[in-house]
Amino acid sequence: MNIRFNDETFRNDYTFKNSDAAIKRFPFPFDKDSYMYAVNMEPHTPVREGSVYYNSFDVDEHYVSEMRDRAMVLDEDPLRCQSLPHMELAGWDLLELIMVEKAKDYPDLFELHRDGDNWHWINKPLGIDDKFTFMDATTLPYGPMEYITRQTQGDFCVLDQRDDNLWMDAGMVTTQADWSLDFDIGMNFFEWHAPVPLAHEKGIFVRALKFLLNIQQGAPARRLNWTMTVNPLLDTSPENYHKWGIQKTTLTPENIGNKQHLRVELQTFFRLPRSNGLVFPIRCYLIKLEELVTYPKWARRFHRVIRDLPVELATYKGFIDNRPMILEYLSQFDDGAETSPGVWPED
Amino acid sequence: MSSGAAKIAVKVTDVVEVNELVKRFRFERTDGGLMPTFSGGAHTVVEMDDHGTRRLNPYSLMSSPQDRSAFTISVRRDDEGRGGSLFMHNHVKTGMEMTISNPVNLFSLDLRARKHLMIAGGIGITPFLSQIAQLDNSNGNFELHYAVRTKSLGSYVDELTAKHPNDVKIYYDDQKEMIDLENLLDGQPLGTHLYVCGPKGMIEWVRKSAADAGWPRETVHYEEFLAPEPGKPFEVKLAISNKVIQVGETQSLLEAIEAAGVDAPYLCRGGACGMCETEVIGYDGKFIHNDHWLDDSEHLSGKKIMPCVSRFEGKTLVLDR
Numbered sequence: 001m002n003i004r005f006n007d008e009t010f011r012n013d014y015t016f017k018n019s020d021a022a023i024k025r026f027p028f029p030f031d032k033d034s035y036m037y038a039v040n041m042e043p044h045t046p047v048r049e050g051s052v053y054y055n056s057f058d059v060d061e062h063y064v065s066e067m068r069d070r071a072m073v074l075d076e077d078p079l080r081c082q083s084l085p086h087m088e089l090a091g092w093d094l095l096e097l098i099m100v101e102k103a104k105d106y107p108d109l110f111e112l113h114r115d116g117d118n119w120h121w122i123n124k125p126l127g128i129d130d131k132f133t134f135m136d137a138t139t140l141p142y143g144p145m146e147y148i149t150r151q152t153q154g155d156f157c158v159l160d161q162r163d164d165n166l167w168m169d170a171g172m173v174t175t176q177a178d179w180s181l182d183f184d185i186g187m188n189f190f191e192w193h194a195p196v197p198l199a200h201e202k203g204i205f206v207r208a209l210k211f212l213l214n215i216q217q218g219a220p221a222r223r224l225n226w227t228m229t230v231n232p233l234l235d236t237s238p239e240n241y242h243k244w245g246i247q248k249t250t251l252t253p254e255n256i257g258n259k260q261h262l263r264v265e266l267q268t269f270f271r272l273p274r275s276n277g278l279v280f281p282i283r284c285y286l287i288k289l290e291e292l293v294t295y296p297k298w299a300r301r302f303h304r305v306i307r308d309l310p311v312e313l314a315t316y317k318g319f320i321d322n323r324p325m326i327l328e329y330l331s332q333f334d335d336g337a338e339t340s341p342g343v344w345p346e347d
Numbered sequence: 348m349s350s351g352a353a354k355i356a357v358k359v360t361d362v363v364e365v366n367e368l369v370k371r372f373r374f375e376r377t378d379g380g381l382m383p384t385f386s387g388g389a390h391t392v393v394e395m396d397d398h399g400t401r402r403l404n405p406y407s408l409m410s411s412p413q414d415r416s417a418f419t420i421s422v423r424r425d426d427e428g429r430g431g432s433l434f435m436h437n438h439v440k441t442g443m444e445m446t447i448s449n450p451v452n453l454f455s456l457d458l459r460a461r462k463h464l465m466i467a468g469g470i471g472i473t474p475f476l477s478q479i480a481q482l483d484n485s486n487g488n489f490e491l492h493y494a495v496r497t498k499s500l501g502s503y504v505d506e507l508t509a510k511h512p513n514d515v516k517i518y519y520d521d522q523k524e525m526i527d528l529e530n531l532l533d534g535q536p537l538g539t540h541l542y543v544c545g546p547k548g549m550i551e552w553v554r555k556s557a558a559d560a561g562w563p564r565e566t567v568h569y570e571e572f573l574a575p576e577p578g579k580p581f582e583v584k585l586a587i588s589n590k591v592i593q594v595g596e597t598q599s600l601l602e603a604i605e606a607a608g609v610d611a612p613y614l615c616r617g618g619a620c621g622m623c624e625t626e627v628i629g630y631d632g633k634f635i636h637n638d639h640w641l642d643d644s645e646h647l648s649g650k651k652i653m654p655c656v657s658r659f660e661g662k663t664l665v666l667d668r
Binding site: 086087093096135160162210218219 | 352385457484
């Protein structure tokens with residue numbers, strides 16, 4: 001695969017945009033014209049070559065710029081990356097998983113050479129060429145989790161599994177939809193999900209936890225989640241709410257197609273074999289409304305989903321005040337025609 | 348069958364008689380590749396074709412998690428059991444090709460522990476061997492108390508005491524040696540986690556003693572694989588697949604469901620992991636619940652059954668499968 005990496009920003013002048021190819025492979029999350037929470041888990045196995053579901057860790061045209069943005073976030077706030085002392089083994093698990101998978105899936109971009117514990121990692125897009133000793137953190141510039149997640153798109157929650165629960169005991173979180181690792185660190189699955197409306201009553205988290213506790217080595221799973229973001233901000237953290245929250249008031253009927261983004265998270269789940277932990281990568285994909293409506297099926301369906309979404313969810317997802325303006329924009333593209341089942345734009 | 352953990356095709360490359368009751372088996376991949384990594388305390392499910400009967404038994408991995416050349420397990424012969432261990436002892440030879448599952452861990456170390464206090468009885472030693480290997484590599488602090496029947500039946504006693512003379516204590520039943528549990532639990536530093544694997548009676552004794560001594564529940568870890576108990580044959584209706592099946596005397600309900608060609612979820616097949624939990628749609632009779640996944644109220648509810656180890660006696664049983 002030949003990827004041309006964009007030189008773009010996710011702050012200040014916001015030059016982020018999707019190429020036609022990136023729009024086409026956007027993980028549109030709605031397979032029908034309405035939305036409600038569901039566990040909606042499926043095996044993380046390859047689907048349609050070229051889609052974001054094809055490789056274990058998707059690398060796309062935003063890779064280099066996203067990693068640059070992550071480094072800026074970490075410079076300003078090192079607490080976005082934390083690992084409790086018992087999680088170092090899980091960090092090595094994650095480093096091994098990502099290096100092995102990326103070297104296999106993108107041999108022209110990444111190389112991993114292993115001779116026992118002497119490892120040699122080459123990351124061509126970021127210009128990294130490091131030799132280190134596996135399981136010896138003193139041979140890397142950062143801890144193993146931080147080292148590899150500075151080179152991998154998406155946030156990473158590294159979870160300890162014990163007492164029939166999962167614990168947020170390590171993570172790299174710089175592209176989040178308004179939650180804080182520094183606040184959630186050490187919490188269990190029910191504690192960190194406590195703010196989510198409606199889903200607890202539906203028993204979703206009890207079932208989801210049971211599923212996750214049973215995720216097996218070599219059998220990862222995935223699901224999608226979504227929200228709305230004004231301006232292509234990767235970092236919509238509570239820590240910086242004072243900077244981005246106010247931007248939600250800058251939407252106008254003229255700029256909404258460019259400024260309003262659908263934000264989709266591709267969430268995957270992998271068992272970490274050496275530590276018996278679980279890693280939960282949360283990969284953020286952004287798309288402008290004006291990009292999304294280039295596919296008529298998506299435009300019609302998205303209008304219907306936003307229109308019919310329960311008030312609680314629109315509030316929780318943070319766009320209740322802008323919903324009327326978003327609907328006005330999207331309604332231009334909804335002629336009432338039927339939409340085909342499934343998420344793919346051209347099916 | 349697509350249920351269970353992913354499968355690995357292996358060849359038996361060594362069979363060693365450890366003592367008169369225990370044999371050790373070494374598995375290497377038939378394709379010559381590396382085994383998956385795993386965490387101490389994990390098990391693999393070994394598939395056996397016992398003269399037409401398909402058996403899947405879980406065995407703890409005892410090799411070092413760092414060693415990716417092979418997996419090793421130890422199997423204690425159970426002359427009274429349904430035949431899985433007898434098959435391993437009598438029919439599995441070097442060179443034989445078998446299928447085992449990817450590692451699954453229901454008995455992992457709590458890596459927050461300042462100290463790991465391990466209590467093993469008999470063949471219950473096996474998960475501790477891989478845990479100790481893992482701790483060796485990370486300078487973990489552990490202490491093992493291991494009860495065996497006699498010197499000659501003490502599997503791996505010599506290896507353990509030679510390598511860890513200060514951290515391993517052996518107790519011989521025939522010499523009337525007993526683990527002084529009360530004092531042992533009393534003298535532990537803050538942050539100690541307790542692990543027990545062995546016969547049912549030992550697990551109950553250790554768990555109760557720890558609870559009585561005020562140990563928090565989440566610091567006490569145990570693993571007990573139950574073998575499915577034989578029982579009277581019974582008939583079951585599978586509502587979703589619209590089949591009526593017979594469960595034989597020495598067959599488990601799960602095995603009977605699988606033998607009927609129905610793909611039912613499972614992992615440990617020992618009543619511990621919860622994966623095979625099945626909804627009961629209707630019944631007239633009584634359940635013989637043998638698992639330790641469902642709680643007492645669920646056992647009494649008549650709404651759920653764990654088909655890997657539990658049975659039924661009565662007129663009709665209809666399952667949502």
